[in-house]
Every structure is written in structure tokens, then in C-alpha cells.
Amino acid sequence: MLPLQDFLRDFWPELRAAHELYSSVSQALQEKVSEGSQREYAEHLHAKVLEAGIKAGRYIQGTLNISKHHNEAMVTTDGLSNKDTDLSCGVLVWGIKNRNRATHGDTVVAELLPRSEWQGRVTALAEGDGDESESKTMPTGRVVGILQRNWRDYVVTFPPRDGTQPQSRNSKHILTVPWDRRIPKIRISTQQADALQVCCLPARSDGGEPGAADQSGALVSSRITGWWCASTPGRAPRSIQTDTPCECWAGPESWRPRSRPSSWRTAFTSPPSQRHRSERRFPSFGRETRHPSSLFCSQLREMPVNSPERPWRVDAAQVAARRDLRESRLVFSIDPRGCEDVDDTLSVHRLDGGAALELGVHIADVTHFVAEGSLTDVEARLRATTYYLADRRYDMLPPVLSSDLCSLLGGVDRYAMSVIWQLDAHTLAVRDVWFGRTIIRSSYQLHYELAQALLNGEPAEVPELAALRPEEKDAKLAKLTQALEMLTQVARHLRARRDRGGALELEGMEVQAQLDKDKNITALVPRQPLEVHETVAECMIYANHWVARKIQEAFPHQALLRRHPPPRQEFFSQLVDSATARGFTISTRSNKDLAESLDQAVDPQDALVNRLLRMMATSAMSQALYFSTGLQPQDQYYHYGLALDRYTHFTSPIRRYADMVVHRLLTAAVALEEGKDPGRALASNRELEELAQHINQKNRAADAAQKLSTIVFQCLYFKERDPQTDPRCTADAIIYSIKNDGVLVFVPEYGVKGPVYLKNREGQVVSVGPDGACQWKSGSIQKHSDHIISSSGSSATTFRLFDHITVRISVQSTPFHADCLKLEVINNKPHLSSEPQQHQPQGRNQLVQEVVRLAEEASQQAQERAKQAKLSREERQFSQSKTPNLYSLLEEVRELALMDLDTSAQRCAATA
Numbered sequence: 016m017l018p019l020q021d022f023l024r025d026f027w028p029e030l031r032a033a034h035e036l037y038s039s040v041s042q043a044l045q046e047k048v049s050e051g052s053q054r055e056y057a058e059h060l061h062a063k064v065l066e067a068g069i070k071a072g073r074y075i076q077g078t079l080n081i082s083k084h085h086n087e088a089m090v091t092t093d094g095l096s097n098k099d100t101d102l103s104c105g106v107l108v109w110g111i112k113n114r115n116r117a118t119h120g121d122t123v124v125a126e127l128l129p130r131s132e133w134q135g136r137v138t139a140l141a142e143g144d145g146d147e148s149e150s151k152t153m154p155t156g157r158v159v160g161i162l163q164r165n166w167r168d169y170v171v172t173f174p175p176r177d178g179t180q181p182q183s184r185n186s187k188h189i190l191t192v193p194w195d196r197r198i199p200k201i202r203i204s205t206q207q208a209d210a211l212q213v214c215c216l217p218a219r220s221d222g223g224e225p226g227a228a229d230q231s232g233a234l235v236s237s238r239i240t241g242w243w244c245a246s247t248p249g250r251a252p253r254s255i256q257t258d259t260p261c262e263c264w265a266g267p268e269s270w271r272p273r274s275r276p277s278s279w280r281t282a283f284t285s286p287p288s289q290r291h292r293s294e295r296r297f298p299s300f301g302r303e304t305r306h307p308s309s310l311f312c313s314q315l316r317e318m319p320v321n322s323p324e325r326p327w328r329v330d331a332a333q334v335a336a337r338r339d340l341r342e343s344r345l346v347f348s349i350d351p352r353g354c355e356d357v358d359d360t361l362s363v364h365r366l367d368g369g370a371a372l373e374l375g376v377h378i379a380d381v382t383h384f385v386a387e388g389s390l391t392d393v394e395a396r397l398r399a400t401t402y403y404l405a406d407r408r409y410d411m412l413p414p415v416l417s418s419d420l421c422s423l424l425g426g427v428d429r430y431a432m433s434v435i436w437q438l439d440a441h442t443l444a445v446r447d448v449w450f451g452r453t454i455i456r457s458s459y460q461l462h463y464e465l466a467q468a469l470l471n472g473e474p475a476e477v478p479e480l481a482a483l484r485p486e487e488k489d490a491k492l493a494k495l496t497q498a499l500e501m502l503t504q505v506a507r508h509l510r511a512r513r514d515r516g517g518a519l520e521l522e523g524m525e526v527q528a529q530l531d532k533d534k535n536i537t538a539l540v541p542r543q544p545l546e547v548h549e550t551v552a553e554c555m556i557y558a559n560h561w562v563a564r565k566i567q568e569a570f571p572h573q574a575l576l577r578r579h580p581p582p583r584q585e586f587f588s589q590l591v592d593s594a595t596a597r598g599f600t601i602s603t604r605s606n607k608d609l610a611e612s613l614d615q616a617v618d619p620q621d622a623l624v625n626r627l628l629r630m631m632a633t634s635a636m637s638q639a640l641y642f643s644t645g646l647q648p649q650d651q652y653y654h655y656g657l658a659l660d661r662y663t664h665f666t667s668p669i670r671r672y673a674d675m676v677v678h679r680l681l682t683a684a685v686a687l688e689e690g691k692d693p694g695r696a697l698a699s700n701r702e703l704e705e706l707a708q709h710i711n712q713k714n715r716a717a718d719a720a721q722k723l724s725t726i727v728f729q730c731l732y733f734k735e736r737d738p739q740t741d742p743r744c745t746a747d748a749i750i751y752s753i754k755n756d757g758v759l760v761f762v763p764e765y766g767v768k769g770p771v772y773l774k775n776r777e778g779q780v781v782s783v784g785p786d787g788a789c790q791w792k793s794g795s796i797q798k799h800s801d802h803i804i805s806s807s808g809s810s811a812t813t814f815r816l817f818d819h820i821t822v823r824i825s826v827q828s829t830p831f832h833a834d835c836l837k838l839e840v841i842n843n844k845p846h847l848s849s850e851p852q853q854h855q856p857q858g859r860n861q862l863v864q865e866v867v868r869l870a871e872e873a874s875q876q877a878q879e880r881a882k883q884a885k886l887s888r889e890e891r892q893f894s895q896s897k898t899p900n901l902y903s904l905l906e907e908v909r910e911l912a913l914m915d916l917d918t919s920a921q922r923c924a925a926t927a
Contacts, residue, residue: 120165347459380430399713401670404724425460517607522629526766563663569684572645596801641707645700747846782807819845
């Protein structure tokens with residue numbers, strides 16, 4: 016047998032990186048032997064001992080979540096059957112030694128310490144600041160075993176050479192600093208130490224020997240990875256690179272990546288001059304996305320052709336097999352401005368002389384183009400979702416599908432999967448519902464602001480009507496506006512119906528970075544809620560609900576649904592305590608009680624109070640999850656946030672693989688109903704559950720990437736500005752949490768949350784002068800449940816929950832971790848440029864009741880005047896008042912933050 020070193024030398028001499036990797040791993044193994052058997056950690060227990068201890072209730076199994084800011088971690092115990100309610104919040108693990116070499120995300124087994132050794136969580140803002148033992152004690156334990164590692168490639172930085180790095184006699188090994196603060200330092204043995212100074216590269220931990228003092232790692236690549244920003248401050252990151260040298264691709268000559276098969280081309284907003292770089296490539300969020308080029312070519316052969324020479328056209332056989340809506344229905348889409356991957360379109364149509372309405376939701380028929388089990392399908396399954404970052408996206412599907420043939424663009428024929436309801440015009444009760452494949456031609460591709468302007472009766476230019484004669488233009492515009500008004504009326508009733516069932520209206524932080532043509536960040540703009548956002552969202556929720564019912568009834572034990580478990584009551588503690596401090600009572604016994612309580616917790620003088628309470632409620636929510644119906648009892652199908660007994664995702668198959676699975680299930684259900692062969696074997700219950708877990712994991716990664724991307728752009732925006740002189744760095748902030756040494760604040764102008772220290776590391780505290788200006792002086796801090804007192808000399812200043820203060824925003828940079836925003840209090844009064852926000856006295860409950868009352872009155876009037884002219888009746892039934900009073904009320908209805916973030920950039924990801 017030929018040794019690996021000789022094999023590389025004789026057969027692959029040109030694979031430089033492979034030789035370096037072999038040398039690194041070999042040297043690391045030699046050093047482990049030479050280091051001896053010094054142990055600083057306890058050995059992990061044997062798997063059989065762990066299993067027996069878990070069954071006996073002695074040990075606790077869960078996921079380890081390490082704090083980014085404190086030397087503590089929590090073992091979360093979802094699904095724990097232990098009757099001890101003390102464990103409902105999890106088990107606290109204090110210190111590195113008690114973590115026993117477990118890393119963030121590992122599935123671990125913990126043993127409880129004696130009650131006398133239980134501790135509380137840190138309540139100071141940062142490690143070492145203030146009294147860290149203020150919170151009440153909770154179950155505390157130590158890790159005794161690891162069931163499953165969560166290891167992956169970590170981006171690490173090499174510290175500068177200062178003579179302190181330990182050196183072995185035969186090679187060089189370096190303690191690198193992971194970009195993620197929750198990961199301990201990783202020791203890398205390499206012969207390239209000098210060449211890799213001040214670099215970022217991926218390294219994979221191997222965990223080290225049992226009892227070793229620190230983790231060790233093996234060098235994987237010598238290429239820069241992760242966010243790599245331009246040197247000019249305020250510029251957007253140019254790329255997310257995962258460029259591995261070609262030599263690292265071991266295999267036959269035909270596999271050499273002359274054209275990297277890591278991804279299809281994606282859509283970017285960067286200048287064309289930058290697009291020759293590796294930005295075009297899909298970032299390898301997992302190694303599973305890398306394929307040999309021969310597979311990539313096979314994927315390309317699966318794609319349909321649409322070019323000027325060979326334009327794509329609908330197939331005659333498809334026309335015969337589908338319901339053709341191209342001429343009979345007014346179909347239109349409403350999406351964010353500049354949207355290319357249009358998943359959904361809508362239609363609304365009068366039937367039976369106005370006695371009934373036809374509501375249609377038409378979704379891109381992706382599964383027509385992506386056959387199950389094809390290479391494209393396998394790739395989409397691995398990616399599971401489209402990744403949306405602040406300035407770009409990384410598609411789940413190739414652009415010929417995502418931005419062209421599947422996208423329901425205006426003015427072109429497209430295949431769709433449709434749900435069409437016949438509704439009673441008066442009560443909106445469902446008379447009939449139809450599921451099936453259609454052919455549509457969207458007449459208008461609207462963006463949210465344009466659709467809202469049409470609803471408000473404001474002058475607006477519809478691009479599709481620009482070239483028409485005035486008479487024809489006015490007629491078509493009136494027809495479009497009437498359809499939007501009917502759609503809005505339907506959505507109001509649908510929302511009111513869910514509100515009566517207990518649907519929640521929460522709040523999230525959404526800020527968009529505005530970029531110029533050179534990718535400079537010009538502004539951070541908070542999302543402005545519009546009624547049309549909720550109109551579209553409500554129609555999508557309605558379709559998802561009805562499709563969930565359909566596939567669950569057809570396949571009771573193997574349907575892919577989405578559930579939202581009720582949150583734990585203890586997670587509402589901050590919300591309840593904060594509301595109590597303001598004089599409000601929050602009931603969390605059910606979603607309906609919570610919704611009604613939040614509606615009543617309104618400060619007429621400050622709308623931000625209710626907004627912050629809703630944000631706290633959002634933070635308390637559990638994560639919505641995909642699941643297979645065969646593994647959950649039916650009472651667990653419930654969606655807590657949306658107040659629906661069954662729910663799934665059907666409306667975004669271009670960007671979510673779960674929706675593609677649901678489309679296939681719906682197609683099979685319709686075929687069975689029609690007595691036809693579904694044509695394929697469905698995934699088993701266990702296979703579907705494994706897929707659901709994979710999609711859940713990918714969705715969490717996509718959400719985290721989007722949040723981190725927003726933070727990066729917030730830092731880039733402030734990095735080029737002088738906080739001492741630039742007025743944009745001074746803003747109004749509202750206090751939403753009290754800590755031992757400071758407060759947590761929310762800056763609504765920029766959507767920023769962060770800590771404001773009232774005591775520094777030198778022991779000085781914030782002292783407030785007569786004009787409200789702040790400076791550091793010697794003094795003390797006293798923390799209470801709803802306020803904190805900063806005392807200096809003979810003066811004392813109180814900072815209370817929901818107080819407005821003025822903060823200065825700057826960027827704090829370190830060579831080893833990502834930049835972060837630093838907030839400093841400069842005045843204990845509200846910022847002068849902030850306008851007082853007063854809340855209308857009418858809450859959402861009153862608004863819902865008003866909408867229902869108006870609908871009932873309209874129904875009664877319509878029945879009394881049934882003998883009048885048809886046209887007159889229709890106008891009274893569906894015309895929308897343009898008076899400002901009604902719209903001023905409707906604008907109080909916030910964006911439905913319970914929908915999944917992937918559905919729209921305006922929706923909260925926590926629950927849907």
C-alpha cells in the first residue's frame with residue numbers, strides 16, 4: 016500500500032494546497048503525541064452511561080447555546096419530559112471548564128450541580144462590568160458528554176506576530192481567533208504561519224484530545240473567506256468569497272474547475288465592472304453545494320432555453336391540460352420595488368351579477384420545470400432557500416427560472432398553480448374552492464408604493480398604461496383601481512376574522528440600506544408600513560391555510576405543514592414587567608388574551624411604547640417549524656401567531672424549497688381527487704421529517720445571515736462619519752430594559768438596538784448637568800426593576816423604562832471580530848430633532864370592530880335595495896371611501912410581522 020505522502024508526491028505533485036494540508040495535519044498529530052497527557056478537563060462519559068442517565072432522569076439532554084458577551088451558556092431542553100418545572104427555562108452552565116470542550120450548537124448531556132452551587136444569569140451589559148450576580152438563581156449544571164457535535168468551518172483571524180505565540184520545535188502552531196465570539200480559540204499547526212499573518216481563513220476544529228487545555232484545529236484552506244470589505248469606509252462589501260485554489264480540487268483532469276460549478280449566476284446590485292469577480296458564484300454555505308463541472312453541465316442541460324433566437328413558448332399540451340386565465344381574468348402582482356423573482360399574483364372578479372366574488376391567488380409553477388429527483392431539484396433541496404442580504408441575493412434556483420420563466424412577470428404567458436375561491440359578496444363566506452394548474456398573463460407588475468397610491472386616489476403613473484390614449488388609459492386605470500379596492504375589502508374581512516380567533520400583530524425591526532451607483536451607503540431607511548402590505552400578506556396567508564387543509568386531508572400522515580408552538584410563559588417576563596412599569600396589564604394566557612392586551616397597552620403621548628411592547632412579544636415567541644404530519648398529533652398543528660389550525664408555505668416556491676414540496680403534494684392530492692394516478696411515490700413520513708429538519712436549519716442560517724448583513728451595513732453607514740460633528744450620528748433613543756450597569760435602548764430612526772453604559776470600567780458613572788448634558792464622574796449606580804439611578808456627588812439622575820434620551824452613535828472596531836455599533840448617552844432628554852409621536856386613541860380591536868360593523872351595515876343596505884339597478888348596487892358594495900379619516904385609521908394597522916421573512920422583506924421572521 017502506497018503511503019499518502021508518496022501518493023501525493025508521485026501522482027499529484029502540482030497540488031500545492033493538498034501537500035500543505037497533509038503537512039499541517041501530520042504535524043498536528045505529532046504534536047499531540049509529544050504534548051503528553053496533561054488534562055485540564057474531565058473526560059466525557061461513555062455513550063451507554065449517558066443514555067442510561069437520561070432515561071433515569073439523572074442527566075439532561077439539550078442544545079448548548081453560548082452567550083456572546085458573558086462567560087455563560089444555556090442548555091435548552093425543548094421537549095423535556097421532566098416534571099421539574101425549574102428546568103423549563105433550561106440549565107445554566109457557568110464557565111469554560113463546566114462546558115467541558117462543548118461548543119455552541121452541540122447536543123450535550125448536562126448534570127445538575129447541587130442547589131447550593133446554583134447561580135443566576137449575568138445582568139450586566141458586558142463581562143466584568145457591574146455586579147454579575149443580581150438575577151435570581153436557576154438550575155445550574157456542567158456538561159458530562161456530547162451526543163452530537165455542531166462543528167463546521169469557522170472563519171478565524173491570525174493575530175499579529177508579537178513573540179507571544181507558542182512555537183514547537185519542529186513547526187509553527189498558532190492560536191487563531193474565531194470571528195464568532197462564542198467559539199474558543201483554535202490552534203492551527205501550519206508551515207505557512209508567516210504568510211498567513213493578518214488573514215481571515217476557514218478552519219475546522221477537531222476538538223482536541225480528552226482533557227486538552229485548548230481546542231486544536233487543522234488548516235483547511237489558505238484563502239480569505241467571509242465578509243471582506245472594501246478599504247473605503249462606508250462602501251458595501253464587495254463579495255462573500257469562498258474561493259478555494261483549483262489545486263485543492265482533487266480528482267480526474269475533467270473535474271478541474273475551469274468554470275466553477277459552485278452555483279448558477281445570481282442577481283446583484285453591484286456595478287458591472289465588479290461582476291467578473293467571484294461575486295457571481297453562490298457562496299458555499301455548506302460543502303454539499305460544490306459539484307464537479309460535469310454535474311454542473313448536466314444541470315445546465317436540464318434548463319429550458321429562452322433566448323432571442325429560441326424564445327420560450329407555452330406548450331400546446333399544457334394549454335389543453337390547464338385552466339386558461341389569460342383573457343378572462345385581470346391578474347396583477349404587488350411586490351417590493353425592483354423585484355425580479357415574482358412568486359405570486361392576484362385576481363379578483365365579480366360573479367353572478369355581483370352576488371359573488373372570485374378571489375384568485377396564482378403562484379409560480381416551479382415544479383413544472385424542476386422534476387423531482389433531478390440535479391436541479393437536488394441542488395435546490397440542499398440550498399433550501401434563497402439568501403437575501405442587504406444589497407444582494409443568492410438564489411435557490413438558476414436565474415433562467417427564478418428571474419425569468421418561473422417568475423410571473425407582467426405581459427408574458429406563465430404557468431401557475433392557483434387557488435380560486437368563490438365568495439359570497441356580502442358575508443365573504445366560501446361557496447367553493449378550486450385547486451389546479453393554470454396559465455396566466457399578468458397585466459400589471461405593481462410595487463407596494465404604487466398600489467397604495469392608487470388605493471389612496473393619488474396621482475400615479477402605471478408603466479403598463481403609459482403608451483395608451485387618455486380615454487383607454489383612464490378606463491383601464493379605473494378597472495385596476497376597482498380591483499385593488501375589492502381586494503383590500505376582502506383582506507380586511509379576512510384579517511378581522513383571524514383577529515377574532517386570536518391572531519397576533521407583532522413588531523419587528525426592518526431597515527433598508529440605500530445605495531448609490533458606486534455602492535456607497537447613503538441612508539438607512541426604516542420600513543414604512545402600508546395597508547397594501549397587509550392586503551397581500553392576508554391573501555397569501557389565506558392560500559397557505561387552504562392548501563394546508565387540502566394536503567393534510569389527502570395525506571394525513573405525510574404532509575408538510577408549518578406549526579408555531581405557543582411560547583413558554585416565562586419568556587414573557589420582560590414584556591409583563593415592562594408593561595406593568597408603564598401601568599399596563601398584559602395577559603399571556605392565550606394568543607387572544609395577548610393580542611387584546613397589546614391593543615390596550617397604548618400610550619396616547621408616545622406610540623413607541625406600544626411598538627416596543629410588541630417587539631418584546633416578538634422576542635418571546637418560539638420559532639415556527641416545518642414538520643411532517645405523521646410525527647405530530649393534530650392538536651400540535653396549530654399556528655399560535657396566525658391563529659390557524661393548519662398552515663403551510665405554498666406561495667413562494669421560487670425562493671423556498673418547502674413550497675416546492677407542498678406544490679407536489681397539492682398536485683398529487685388534486686390527481687387523487689380526480690381519480691388519476693399521482694405519477695410519483697410520495698416521501699415517507701420519516702423522509703419528510705428529515706427534510707423538514709434540514710429546511711428548518713437552512714432557514715435559521717438564512718435568517719442569521721440577513722440579520723448580520725443588516726448589522727454590517729449599519730456599521731458601514733456610521734464608520735465614515737465623525738460622531739463628534741456629524742448630526743446623523745446623534746439620535747433619539749428609548750429605554751426598553753434596565754441592566755446592572757446601564758440600559759438597553761432602541762433607536763427608531765435607524766432600527767438599532769444596543770447597550771448604553773451608565774458605568775464604565777474605571778468605576779465612573781454618568782453625571783447629568785442642569786441642561787441634561789452627560790459626563791463621566793466618580794459615583795455609584797443603583798438598579799431597580801423599572802429604573803436605574805446614577806449618583807455622583809450631591810446629584811442623582813433617574814433613567815426609567817420608556818424614557819427618551821439622546822445618544823451618539825459610533826463604530827467600535829477590533830482586529831479579530833466584526834465591527835459593532837457603540838451607543839453613548841450625551842443627554843438625558845429626547846433628541847431635539849425627534850418629533851413627538853402621538854398614538855391615535857383608537858386601537859386595533861376598535862378598528863376591527865369598526866370594519867365589521869361597516870361591513871354588516873353595507874350587507875343590510877344591499878339586501879334592502881336588492882331591487883335597485885345592478886350597477887348602482889355594485890358601486891355601493893365595492894367602492895372605497897377616499898376620505899382621509901378611514902385611511903388614517905387603517906394606517907394604524909401595522910405590518911403583519913408573523914409571516915415568514917422569506918415571504919416578504921417586510922415581514923417578521925420569528926413566527927410564520
